[in-house]
Amino acid sequence: MEATLLISPVSMFQAWYRKGMVKASLNNYSSAVHDLEVALSMEMSSSGKSNIEQELNLILQMHENINEVGTSNHGNKVADLPLAGQPHKVIAESISTPIKGRGMASIDDIAPASLIHVEDPLAAVIMKSFRETHCHFCFSETPADVVFCPLCTIPIYCSKKCQEQSVGVISCDQDTHIGHSGHAISLEKLSIASTSFKPPSSKLFAEHRHECGGAHWAAVLPTDVVLAGRIMARSIEKRMLSGKSFAISGPNLDLVHHYDHHSPANKLESQIYAIVLLLCLQNHYRSDILWKEDSLSQLVLLIFQIKVNSIAIVRMSSVDGGPELTVKRGVSAAEGASLCSVEQVRVAQAIYVSGSLFNHSCRPNVHAYFLSRALVLRTTEFIKSGSPVELSYGPQVGEMHLAERQKSLQENYYFSCHCSSCSELNLSDLVMNSFRCPQSNCLGAISESTYYRSKENFVNVSLGGSVYCKLSLPDVSEVGKDMENVAKSLFENSGVSLNVDHGCCMSCRSYIDVLSAVATSHMEESKIDRLKEFTLVDKTLITKALQSLKQLKKLRHPYSKALAQAEDTIAEAFVKAGDQDRARKHCEASIQILEKLYHPKHIIIAHELIKLVSILLALGERASAAATFARAESIFSLYYGSHMERILAYVGTLKRAVGSGSTGAY
Numbered sequence: 001m002e003a004t005l006l007i008s009p010v011s012m013f014q015a016w017y018r019k020g021m022v023k024a025s026l027n028n029y030s031s032a033v034h035d036l037e038v039a040l041s042m043e044m045s046s047s048g049k050s051n052i053e054q055e056l057n058l059i060l061q062m063h064e065n066i067n068e069v070g071t072s073n074h075g076n077k078v079a080d081l082p083l084a085g086q087p088h089k090v091i092a093e094s095i096s097t098p099i100k101g102r103g104m105a106s107i108d109d110i111a112p113a114s115l116i117h118v119e120d121p122l123a124a125v126i127m128k129s130f131r132e133t134h135c136h137f138c139f140s141e142t143p144a145d146v147v148f149c150p151l152c153t154i155p156i157y158c159s160k161k162c163q164e165q166s167v168g169v170i171s172c173d174q175d176t177h178i179g180h181s182g183h184a185i186s187l188e189k190l191s192i193a194s195t196s197f198k199p200p201s202s203k204l205f206a207e208h209r210h211e212c213g214g215a216h217w218a219a220v221l222p223t224d225v226v227l228a229g230r231i232m233a234r235s236i237e238k239r240m241l242s243g244k245s246f247a248i249s250g251p252n253l254d255l256v257h258h259y260d261h262h263s264p265a266n267k268l269e270s271q272i273y274a275i276v277l278l279l280c281l282q283n284h285y286r287s288d289i290l291w292k293e294d295s296l297s298q299l300v301l302l303i304f305q306i307k308v309n310s311i312a313i314v315r316m317s318s319v320d321g322g323p324e325l326t327v328k329r330g331v332s333a334a335e336g337a338s339l340c341s342v343e344q345v346r347v348a349q350a351i352y353v354s355g356s357l358f359n360h361s362c363r364p365n366v367h368a369y370f371l372s373r374a375l376v377l378r379t380t381e382f383i384k385s386g387s388p389v390e391l392s393y394g395p396q397v398g399e400m401h402l403a404e405r406q407k408s409l410q411e412n413y414y415f416s417c418h419c420s421s422c423s424e425l426n427l428s429d430l431v432m433n434s435f436r437c438p439q440s441n442c443l444g445a446i447s448e449s450t451y452y453r454s455k456e457n458f459v460n461v462s463l464g465g466s467v468y469c470k471l472s473l474p475d476v477s478e479v480g481k482d483m484e485n486v487a488k489s490l491f492e493n494s495g496v497s498l499n500v501d502h503g504c505c506m507s508c509r510s511y512i513d514v515l516s517a518v519a520t521s522h523m524e525e526s527k528i529d530r531l532k533e534f535t536l537v538d539k540t541l542i543t544k545a546l547q548s549l550k551q552l553k554k555l556r557h558p559y560s561k562a563l564a565q566a567e568d569t570i571a572e573a574f575v576k577a578g579d580q581d582r583a584r585k586h587c588e589a590s591i592q593i594l595e596k597l598y599h600p601k602h603i604i605i606a607h608e609l610i611k612l613v614s615i616l617l618a619l620g621e622r623a624s625a626a627a628t629f630a631r632a633e634s635i636f637s638l639y640y641g642s643h644m645e646r647i648l649a650y651v652g653t654l655k656r657a658v659g660s661g662s663t664g665a666y
């Protein structure tokens, strides 16, 4: 048993509570604090006097419950993948893998751009930073005339329909009663959090209902905990509808939780939140529900399942005015046109039960996006029958280096990634952060890390500190010329082990002073980055940035990310300065590097091509703009299929612009 678990979560929470730590974090929500205070004083009076032995038993019991569920959650069942509005069809099935646990594999050859999965969330919650601007049900941007929750007026909705789905149908009875369907609440009682619960008559689960009125604890607690509350409330109401006992018990989701991988501090925090959540649920459902012995452990487990399996719902958002504005402006140099750029914003967090069976790959073959709250999965390449069908949980090859990807997945999802890109040496990881070889005719990459090639045909890479990653070597006859050229020495099997130290060229083994190269490179990169601070850029600033770019090119590998970013920043500065010709040159240079780091059909390339289209339109080069747009469109349709214009609203506008030859008519 771990040391921290010798302390009961209840007594620990009481200590925190007495010290005011919980109160301090809630002090903006006085009504929430008041309700919690009332609930906690009840809780403390019942458990405060419990002796150490009792508390230890509670924790031991909790551990046993968690471990029991933990061993049973690796079933091998065939997943059902319902497609929205289509007959039920199974395209992929659940398989068991030795390292990644369950995963999905195709049961037939699947063509690129095929829609393979559509699913509504079991629970979803808006991120705190979007509470004022986005609908709390469908997560789209709200119009000016928002609809409020009629009872607590805290959540906002874009329409009556979203409000009803989230809150339930509100009935008014001559101003004496206002209630959700199935809940009759007298007006006097509206100021306090809840009333005695009557079983809901409708099967529709209104996710905000149990959070509504009085203390709006959902606005205070972390997203994972609010999601857990919504799942628990759904499960409780389902039991009520089926006439079963109203005991607080978990929904028994068959999802991994990695309880043992979490730090003691994490475990303790979740136990405390589980207590708070139980009290909140009890406060809402009152005498209609019972606590069970394992209620708390079930809830802790659920919080960990959510940590590992929940998915961020993202929306595309325009930056710098976005493509639409650029086209509207006519991309006129004199008006200070902007590049067409968009970024993903994380508007909500959700849990999808079947979607959670898909494993992660840093080079995924499936793209995930969202239509309102629904998760949609689409293949981005041909998938052979029996092959893994995997999406990305965030980190991707080309965007992050091996070490960063591993760190991010470990920190956010608690696992070491064993996808094919993290198991085999790849071009992107070799060149991304590398320096160029001092020999002018050598394309070899020079890394800050040490690569140790064993005679057994694998490579160990240091990921910083004592962390190493063991990578297999791709077959030299199958790797592209680029890869062979950047790391020739790693591919020459002389039958002996080989150390390629940091600072040593992976091809010809010439050395550079890598520490000084890192320092100079960072200095030049930050000089170029200064361009981003200005809306109007003068020629002197750009001249200085071009000098830095020249220095950077002498140091950095021609396929490195630092060079791609520098070229992109300079392209944007030239757009701002109205020199579209030079903007085009640097934008194209950036895209060429990104094609090496990602792959030519990666969605990032499509977004970059859209920037280029706006420059070409400004130059009046209609034919090139149309050809570049067609390339971008074919990549986008792989990722979004027929939903492309619904997700990327500006694509339609740009299409009309390149089609009509207009640069400013929209």
Ligand SMILES: C[S@@+](CC[C@H](N)C(=O)[O-])C[C@H]1O[C@@H](n2cnc3c(N)ncnc32)[C@H](O)[C@@H]1O
Binding pocket: 074, 099, 100, 101, 102, 103, 255, 256, 258, 308, 309, 356, 357, 358, 359, 360, 361, 413, 414, 415, 416, 417, 418, 419
């Ligand atoms: C959302 S679940 C995916 C389904 C899971 N494999 C199962 O058995 O239920 C995420 C978990 O799957 C495992 N996993 C997914 N992708 C992985 C990868 N690339 N390498 C190693 N483990 C992976 C990790 O344990 C991770 O926490």
